[in-house]
Each structure stands twice: as structure tokens, then as C-alpha cells.
Amino acid sequence: MLDAPAVRTWCALALDALGRSREEIDAINVFPVADGDTGTNLYLTVESAAQAVDAVFTAYDPGAPTPADTLQAMAHGALLGAMGNSGTILAQWLRGASGREAAAGSGADGDALRLAAALEEAATAARAAVAHPVEGTMVTVAAAAAAAARAALPGDVRAAAGRPTGPAGARGTESGGADGTTASADGTTAPGGAPAADTAAVALAAYEGARTALRGTPDQLPALAAAGVVDAGGLGLLTVLGALADALAGEGAATRLTARGNAHEGTATQPKAPPQPQTADDPALAPPPI
Numbered sequence: 001m002l003d004a005p006a007v008r009t010w011c012a013l014a015l016d017a018l019g020r021s022r023e024e025i026d027a028i029n030v031f032p033v034a035d036g037d038t039g040t041n042l043y044l045t046v047e048s049a050a051q052a053v054d055a056v057f058t059a060y061d062p063g064a065p066t067p068a069d070t071l072q073a074m075a076h077g078a079l080l081g082a083m084g085n086s087g088t089i090l091a092q093w094l095r096g097a098s099g100r101e102a103a104a105g106s107g108a109d110g111d112a113l114r115l116a117a118a119l120e121e122a123a124t125a126a127r128a129a130v131a132h133p134v135e136g137t138m139v140t141v142a143a144a145a146a147a148a149a150r151a152a153l154p155g156d157v158r159a160a161a162g163r164p165t166g167p168a169g170a171r172g173t174e175s176g177g178a179d180g181t182t183a184s185a186d187g188t189t190a191p192g193g194a195p196a197a198d199t200a201a202v203a204l205a206a207y208e209g210a211r212t213a214l215r216g217t218p219d220q221l222p223a224l225a226a227a228g229v230v231d232a233g234g235l236g237l238l239t240v241l242g243a244l245a246d247a248l249a250g251e252g253a254a255t256r257l258t259a260r261g262n263a264h265e266g267t268a269t270q271p272k273a274p275p276q277p278q279t280a281d282d283p284a285l286a287p288p289p290i
Contacts, residue, residue, distance in 0.1 A: 001111050001199055006247050007070040008057065011050045011252070015245035018043040018236065023238050028229035031137070031221055032085070038232040041084035045091060046240070049074045049083020071098035086233040087128050089138050090240065096125025111199045116149040119206055136220030138233035141213045145241055148209025152202045200249035207254050209243045210238045 018025075018039065025039025055075040056065045065073070075098040078091035096218040097118040112259040123134075133139045218224040224231055242254035 002071075002115055002248065003066050004057075004067050004070040007067060007074060008053050010244050010247035011046065011053045011074055013246050014048045014240045015043070017239045017243050018046055021235070021239055022279060025232050025239075027054075028227070028235070030227045030229060031223045031231065032134075037084060038086045038236060041087040042090060042236040042239075044083045045078050047080055049078040049091075049094065049102040052077025052080070057143035068098070074098065077240035086138065087235060088231065089129050090237065092129035093122045093126040093138075093142055093237070099125075112153060112202050115151055115199050115202045116146075119149045119202075121147040122146065134221070136217040136224060136234075137231050138237050140217065140220065141210045141231070141234035141237050144213030145206040145210040145237075148212075149202045149206040151209075152205030198246070200253070201246045203241075203245040203251060204225045207238070207241045210241050212235075214238050 022039030022043045025042065026036045027039075029036050029038040053070060055077075055250045056069055059065075060069075071094075075094040078087070078094045082088045082091040095248045097117075099121055119142075123139070123146040126142045127133050127139045130139060207260065214230050217234055218229070221231065245254040246252060
């Protein structure tokens, strides 16, 4: 369940993860401008979000804020502290997510549906924040995460929401059992064999969908393919989604999922080294034998 403490944990985990990976993300920042600051900008944006979340908890002490208040504080803090294009897109992504917290629904199914709907609104808001969206960037990763989250919902929940599974190829975490039931991430099913909606499963599916999309970004952007890297902003968003999965499924859940296959699977997260100039001592430049 994405309650207020879970949102606070998510924000703290995201800040910590971006702090560890900011240099790696900076190093692969080649699009749209190779200015090497995407990781730093995302870190500073989430740092502002974390400060806003801590402030709202302090304001409610000794009580606790609502999930909606906490998510809105996280989004507002990110908007105030947004740095660079990537930080602005992330802030708008969080704003979109926070706007769906009040969506209808209750119980486990309602929680899972709200999370999936929030990720869809987040992807829409992120795309709208870009004047000329380009595939192979953060907006692509956000859309894939949203589609995978929706696909992870049990069929009856999707039907009740009146929304399709998502585009073909979206990856979810539900799996049909031999008896026709559908298991959640932890293998449980609801009484009577009905699939149990699970916010942790939705978050993990979103992370895996984003991971798959990130691996494909060099195929969509020639600049990434030339440098031999994935999109820096997309990697940053994947990091934030990994923190969300850890907050809901237990710290290390996203790491365990990634361990099934490298997050980039053969795509470097360090730019290719430029070719070294040949010298007079290079055999290739030696004069032919007489």
C-alpha cells in the first residue's frame, strides 16, 4: 500500500539511489546535449522533493499526513527544486502521479488500481512537459512503466476500470496457474481463485517494463547508439522506479529483479572511448618494406 510512510520511504530511497548513481548517469548524458549533468540534476530535484516530504511530516507531528498530502508535497518540492530538463520532466512526472491519489477505489484492488492509474497520469504529464517529445528518452521509459503497471493488474480489475491491458508487448507480472488462477508477485491468489491485486506487484512490473524500454533506447536514438549507451534520463527514472518497488515490496526487491538479467543487457552505461590517434611508431604507419 502506498501510504504516507511508504511515500516518504520511496523518496528517501530514490535520493540515496540517485546519490550512488549520479556520476554514472552524468557520464552517459549525450542527448539532447552532452553536458554531463543529468544525474546531478535528478539528484538535486529529488533532494528538494525529500525535504518537502520531511517538512509535511513535521507539520503534522504528532499525527501523520495523508498519502495525498505526502505525494503532493513530494511533487511540489520537486517542482520547486527542478534542475535542468531531466529534473523538470521528473517533477512533472511526480505531479501527474500525485494527481491520481484521490482516484476512486478501496482495499487491495483500489490501491493497486490507483498506483497503475497514477503511473499512467505520470507518463502523460511527463510527455506533456516536453515541447517536442522524442522516443528513446525519459518519456519512452515512463510510458513503458505505465503500460506494464496496467498489465500487471488482474483482468477483473482492469475490466472494472474500463481500461485495456496496454499496448502489445507490455510486460506485466501476472501469470496464469495450471488451475486457471492468477498469482500476484508473492504467488498468492484471492479467495475462490480470483487474482489478488497487489501494489508491490504493480510497482515491480512498472520497474521491469521501464528496464526493458531503457535497453531499447539506443535503437531509437542514433546519438545513443553511436555512444554505446542507454538514455541518461531514462536510467534516472528507472532508478526512481526501483526505489518505488523497494518501498512497496521490500528494500532490495528491484535489485533482486535486476539480478535475473543485467538492467542494460549488453548496452554500456559508459560512453565508448574515442579512438586513439596513430603515431609514427604505430605499425600501421610504418613505411612498406623495400
